[in-house]
Amino acid sequence: MKIRWIFFFFTLLLLLLLFGSAEQMPVHSHRFNSSRLLVLPLKIQDIPSKQLPFTHNVTLTVSLSVGTPPQNVSMVLDTGSELSWLQCNTTRMSQPVFQPARSMSYSPVACSSPTCTIRTQDFSIPASCDSKNLCHAILSYADASSSEGTLSTDSFIIAGSNFSGTIFGCMDSGFSSNPDEDSKTTGLMGMNRGSLSFVSQMEFKRFSYCISGSDFPGILLFGDSNFTWLVPLNYTPLIQISTPLPYFNRVAYTVQLEGIKVSDKPLQLPKYVFEPDHTGAGQTMVDSGTQFTFLLGPAYTALRNEFLNQTTNVLRVFEDPNFVFQGAFDLCFRVPSNSTSLPQIPSVSLLFHGAEITVSGQQLLYRVPGEMRDNDSIHCFTFGNSDLLGIEAYIIGHHHQQNVWMEFDLENSRIGVASVRCDEEGQRFGVHH
Ligand SMILES: *[C@@H]1O[C@H](CO)[C@@H](O)[C@H](O)[C@H]1NC(C)=O
Ligand SMILES: *[C@@H]1O[C@H](CO)[C@@H](O)[C@H](O)[C@H]1NC(C)=O
Ligand SMILES: *[C@@H]1O[C@H](CO)[C@@H](O)[C@H](O)[C@H]1NC(C)=O
Ligand SMILES: *[C@@H]1O[C@H](CO)[C@@H](O)[C@H](O)[C@H]1NC(C)=O
Numbered sequence: 022m023k024i025r026w027i028f029f030f031f032t033l034l035l036l037l038l039l040f041g042s043a044e045q046m047p048v049h050s051h052r053f054n055s056s057r058l059l060v061l062p063l064k065i066q067d068i069p070s071k072q073l074p075f076t077h078n079v080t081l082t083v084s085l086s087v088g089t090p091p092q093n094v095s096m097v098l099d100t101g102s103e104l105s106w107l108q109c110n111t112t113r114m115s116q117p118v119f120q121p122a123r124s125m126s127y128s129p130v131a132c133s134s135p136t137c138t139i140r141t142q143d144f145s146i147p148a149s150c151d152s153k154n155l156c157h158a159i160l161s162y163a164d165a166s167s168s169e170g171t172l173s174t175d176s177f178i179i180a181g182s183n184f185s186g187t188i189f190g191c192m193d194s195g196f197s198s199n200p201d202e203d204s205k206t207t208g209l210m211g212m213n214r215g216s217l218s219f220v221s222q223m224e225f226k227r228f229s230y231c232i233s234g235s236d237f238p239g240i241l242l243f244g245d246s247n248f249t250w251l252v253p254l255n256y257t258p259l260i261q262i263s264t265p266l267p268y269f270n271r272v273a274y275t276v277q278l279e280g281i282k283v284s285d286k287p288l289q290l291p292k293y294v295f296e297p298d299h300t301g302a303g304q305t306m307v308d309s310g311t312q313f314t315f316l317l318g319p320a321y322t323a324l325r326n327e328f329l330n331q332t333t334n335v336l337r338v339f340e341d342p343n344f345v346f347q348g349a350f351d352l353c354f355r356v357p358s359n360s361t362s363l364p365q366i367p368s369v370s371l372l373f374h375g376a377e378i379t380v381s382g383q384q385l386l387y388r389v390p391g392e393m394r395d396n397d398s399i400h401c402f403t404f405g406n407s408d409l410l411g412i413e414a415y416i417i418g419h420h421h422q423q424n425v426w427m428e429f430d431l432e433n434s435r436i437g438v439a440s441v442r443c444d445e446e447g448q449r450f451g452v453h454h
């Protein structure tokens with residue numbers, strides 16, 4: 022099934038624990054000074070979100086502050102969406118919300134403003150006027166739910182820099198009514214290449230993140246600085262197309278996947294399997310807002326078969342045709358719960374034009390919480406089948422970006438990657454537990 026709003030799948034409303042705290046540094050400037058490097062801790066947070074069809078209960082969050090005087094907020098980092106938003110419904114004060122009434126620098130966007138007519142892929146319909154002539158924004162999600170609010174501006178303070186007049190959605194409705202589920206973040210930071218995204222508004226030429234697999238936070242860096250002294254990066258170009266195609270998301274970070282290897286063995290697949298077709302379906306997007314990785318059917322099936330082939334002697338397949346984890350992960354294994362570690366398994370490498378990401382060990386298998394068969398726990402392969410969800414794209418999720426330095430070089434239209442230990446890199450930049 023080809024559905025246009027598949028891209029919104031990856032920007033689910035996952036609201037998490039307001040865990041971190043915003044930086045309280047002296048505020049330096051009102052405009053971004055390109056020589057300055059802004060560093061924020063990047064945390065992995067859990068949230069059970071069983072209601073959504075496309076659940077990922079782990080997200081990346083950053084803490085910052087918004088408004089005058091500054092209010093601490095925690096936002097999900099999402100390279101797959103455009104408009105940033107904050108939860109602004111103050112009748113829900115049991116949860117972290119941004120209180121616009123308490124900010125002197127807050128200002129709702131009037132619907133007569135040109136900002137209100139900017140087209141973004143996030144709006145399901147063009148923004149409209151509400152009864153107060155304010156710009157009304159509706160964000161749509163994959164499960165057909167939506168969130169509504171007012172397009173607004175306020176000052177965002179990131180690591181001591183003041184970005185005044187930042188456009189975001191101040192959302193009133195659309196949050197789950199289950200209090201356990203909602204809750205824990207104040208909003209989402211849209212980081213794609215659309216004109217309203219955070220990076221576009223700030224005019225950052227480059228940003229980087231490093232997701233730590235450990236309890237130590239990773240880091241998010243904004244700025245033009247050249248970090249090649251840190252680690253040599255391998256670059257892969259961002260794919261851009263000039264003509265709009267129905268299934269091609271032009272504001273996503275699209276890279277060219279060229280192959281997949283299991284240990285050293287490349288899957289025998291023709292190149293076109295990885296290339297977008299004439300409708301634009303089949304692009305490969307790097308998405309920090311999605312947990313796991315999704316491959317289109319032919320690539321998924323080839324990977325599944327090869328991984329099975331190479332693990333027949335070490336892993337016991339969980340044979341239950343009715344069990345498909347999160348609707349897309351149909352390759353699962355039974356692991357004795359008394360075993361202290363997983364057996365040695367082959368790595369999986371994603372080969373991009375000019376760069377590769379290798380996933381190994383524990384990162385390849387995800388223990389499904391709460392699932393036991395006899396004395397075995399259930400572990401699923403962390404690559405899913407896009408076809409099972411009706412997604413027309415390859416999505417590289419954040420789980421497979423752990424311990425990879427990811428640089429989004431907008432100026433040169435490329436993504437740089439390198440294997441590193443992100444907890445150590447975080448400490449180098451002064452980010453602590
Ligand atoms: C915001 O975070 C800072 C830094 O951690 C903390 O000192 C301050 O108390 C927090 N403010 C509020 C209102 O929670
Ligand atoms: C995901 O949610 C489940 C509950 O649904 C929870 O047990 C688990 O700890 C969460 N996090 C991860 C990483 O699975
Ligand atoms: C950020 O800049 C805006 C606009 O200049 C100003 O009104 C606000 O007070 C500043 N915020 C802080 C915390 O300095
Ligand atoms: C705020 O949330 C409450 C509770 O979910 C809801 O009843 C109310 O309509 C929301 N307010 C607005 C302005 O949407």
Ligand SMILES: *[C@@H]1O[C@H](CO)[C@@H](O)[C@H](O)[C@H]1NC(C)=O
Binds near residue numbers: 247248249250
């Ligand atoms: C970054 O710095 C390195 C070494 O200082 C230099 O070789 C490289 O050309 C620089 N790259 C960019 C994009 O400025």
Ligand SMILES: *[C@@H]1O[C@H](CO)[C@@H](O)[C@H](O)[C@H]1NC(C)=O
Binds near residue numbers: 330331333
């Ligand atoms: C794995 O693949 C090889 C070569 O393709 C084949 O000879 C072998 O029988 C396969 N093993 C299993 C267990 O499927």
Ligand SMILES: *[C@@H]1O[C@H](CO)[C@@H](O)[C@H](O)[C@H]1NC(C)=O
Binds near residue numbers: 357359360396
């Ligand atoms: C785990 O339990 C099984 C029987 O349930 C036993 O055969 C196996 O030796 C045990 N393994 C460990 C590491 O204790």
Ligand SMILES: *[C@@H]1O[C@H](CO)[C@@H](O)[C@H](O)[C@H]1NC(C)=O
Binds near residue numbers: 395396
């Ligand atoms: C599960 O493990 C317990 C304790 O080791 C053992 O008594 C029991 O027989 C095992 N059950 C199965 C179904 O293997």
